[in-house]
Amino acid sequence: MLRSLDIRDMLIIDRLELAFQPGLNVLTGETGAGKSILLDSLGFVLGWRGRAELVRQGADQGEVIAEFDLTESHAAWDVLREAGFTYDDTLILRRINSRDGRKTAWINDRRVSGEILRSVSETLVELHGQHDDRGLLNPRGHRVLLDDFGGLDSKLTKVRSAWRTLVAAKKELSEAQARVAELQAEEEFLRHAVAELDGLAPTAGEDAELDQQRRKMQAAEKIGVDISKAQQALGLNGAEGMLGDAMRWLSDSADQADGTLEGPLAALERAMAELSEAQGGVETCIDALAFNPFELEQVEERLFAIRGLARKHNILADELAPFADGLRERLNALNRGASDLADLNAALGIAQASYDKATSELTESRRKWAAKLDKAMASELAPLKMERAVFVTEITEAEAGPEGVDTVAFTVATNPGAPAGPIGKIASGGELSRFLLALKVCLTGAESGLTLIFDEIDRGVGGATADAVGRRLSQLAGQGQVLVVTHSPQVAALGDHHWRVEKRQTKDATLSTVVGLMDDERIDEIARMLSGDRITEEARAAAKALLPE
Incomplete structure (x- = not known):
């Protein structure tokens, strides 16, 4: 879980310290207040690729520190132990960006490469939004997501083992054939x-x-x-x-x-x-x-x-x-x-049969769980006002390999009878956000210890649909930690913790800051989101009505 974020001299932030909590953390604020800068800064300390120029005007360097609370079984420690780290329940990522563009990273006060930093960050945080090409929109990861959804680790392990045996048998036969051909030549x-x-x-x-x-x-x-x-x-x-x-x-x-x-x-x-x-x-x-x-x-x-x-x-x-x-x-x-080649051909036949059997069982399981995922998605899409949309997990034949013989792709058709296509190309901005949210709800299951970030995933929706979005975000947050940047009062009202991003003018610069909101302040912020700059008593009453009891 992301415990805190300390940002210094990044873009229009001079000094900002945020302490996040478990559950649903919402960040609101007017357009241009600097909400995206928070995500840029978090992405920077995680080693993600982003803006080239991040250092605040007039500063020599920018710095971001992110602190995470982790259990010893967290996947991040699998990466860190291979890099020579020993367990500590607190993980501190620190990264500096110099004015000349040089970037330096530390994990728990030990300097690390960008590759290690990114490998660790992949186990800590997931970012989802309309331009999400790191996770759910990446078709190369769909098979992995389906296998995780179906809990197919044991069948996948069996296929990988059979593949190694098959590859070894093919290699041994090929080498023997080459030796025999060489001997026959002389x-x-x-x-x-x-x-x-x-x-x-x-x-x-x-x-x-x-x-x-x-x-x-x-x-x-x-x-x-x-x-x-x-x-x-x-x-x-x-x-x-x-x-x-x-x-x-x-x-x-x-x-x-x-x-x-x-x-x-x-x-x-x-x-x-x-x-x-x-x-x-x-x-x-x-x-x-x-x-x-x-x-x-x-x-x-x-x-x-x-x-x-x-x-x-x-x-x-x-x-x-x-x-x-x-x-x-x-x-x-x-x-x-001739006798040796016959024996090796027989061994290859056995290995091929074993691999074919293992892949056949895996493909059958994938098709079964693909149908379950499609059904789960249908039930999730309806409350999001996308009951006419069709989500289909397509499984097609692929070249044989250690992961089986299947290609998995998530496709959608936004209306009945419309042609299905890749989720990232068929859905519009608002539809895509809801597809991603529904898919994440279905795929997350009992997953814990992962911080999920949703960047304006509720864009273009309102009313009951926005409320449905908020409730699903809250559901995900119940299993870990969710940070959501939102313009929707319905989503903001369901947050367990609420921050407002503000832009303030000084004599020489424009700076962005973040303010934690308590009860009355939160009501005013939600009222502003409902009515605009002029907050009325009616807007406050509506805001109170949105807040859960």
Whole structure:
């Protein structure tokens, strides 16, 4: 609820403080007194787009402060919590307009962007009038209004969930079809490459192992001859035979040498032992170097094949095995592609059926509640002297989406047999005001915590019709707070709180002010609205008669 409005240096207002109350708050005054300036100032602090030049002549800046009382469950706090605010039962909006056009806004002393300010204000205040293009006249919001009227949240949630599932199923199928098409384009390559890689079956590290074997075999060929020659030189026809002969000849002469050959014989024995060890090592080496020449050819062929395949695919030899696994998986995906697409098509069919069922139920509910809204509007229009007018909630087919498959539009025909059309184009100014009021009465239901502003919505009506307008405004005010700018004494008389907007002249300027009216003052104001500038006793009596007991 709007608790207070503090305006400083805005247009022709120098300083004005207003304390509003629950219920129906009426503002009256002569034409040109400044009633619209109050709404301009309120719209400014709420972040609505309006006049460009708002600062009072001679002032450096204009400022508006609006204070609201809110419960913790109020929708404004859903917006504010996302912006990092914590709950406070008082919400203070403050906005400054500098002479150079700069605008700065605060919420509870914290500076905020215009976007946050407007998002919050949409949950606080609704403005309705003959130029209402923010709410009821905006056809893009008619579906939301109908859904709220019918309490269709659960069915709408079901449709949104089904839509998300349907979109996901379509995306998954589309991506799978693209993958299959891509694989089909390279099917020949995949089959040939996989067959070639499977035929070779390279393993990790095999390239290095084969290269080592090849180098070893090539080295064996080069050193094998020399090692064989060394083996012969160490054998019986070489060193071993010569050492044996020497030891035999020295042994035969040792007895006659008086012991002088014992040292040489011992050295030769040691030499024979070392020679035997050398011969054993050479034989071991020869055995190790022994290979089948055909084996070297096989090793070289496989090594060249692995390296050639790696060059062909522009990868390292050790990457061939995982590369083959990847190609094999792509080929398997291609082979099972038809089956996968069939499964995804089946899932899409299920998702589509679920969405169709959910939207069908939602459309049926919307049509049912549209009929109820039309009936409720008919009962509201009659007391407003529009019993011949026809209000129809049209539901037509729309492109499928998360909100269903329906377009909702409020249409009217002002006379039987006349063509129906959009409410904002068919109705005249006075008719439009009454249509909007009736629609708001029907749509508001048990809504609370919202401040509704009606700007001269009773224009062009009087007598019993004006009284009917006032009673509906009072009905709306019973569920929250209503501010109405009015020229109708019947509407003013039904207000719970009454303010008169006045224009006063000073030596240097014309200023607007607002005065709260008590009982006698209120009677005089309503009498003025009835009779004009000259207030008669008859007008006062008529004013008293209008006021509820």
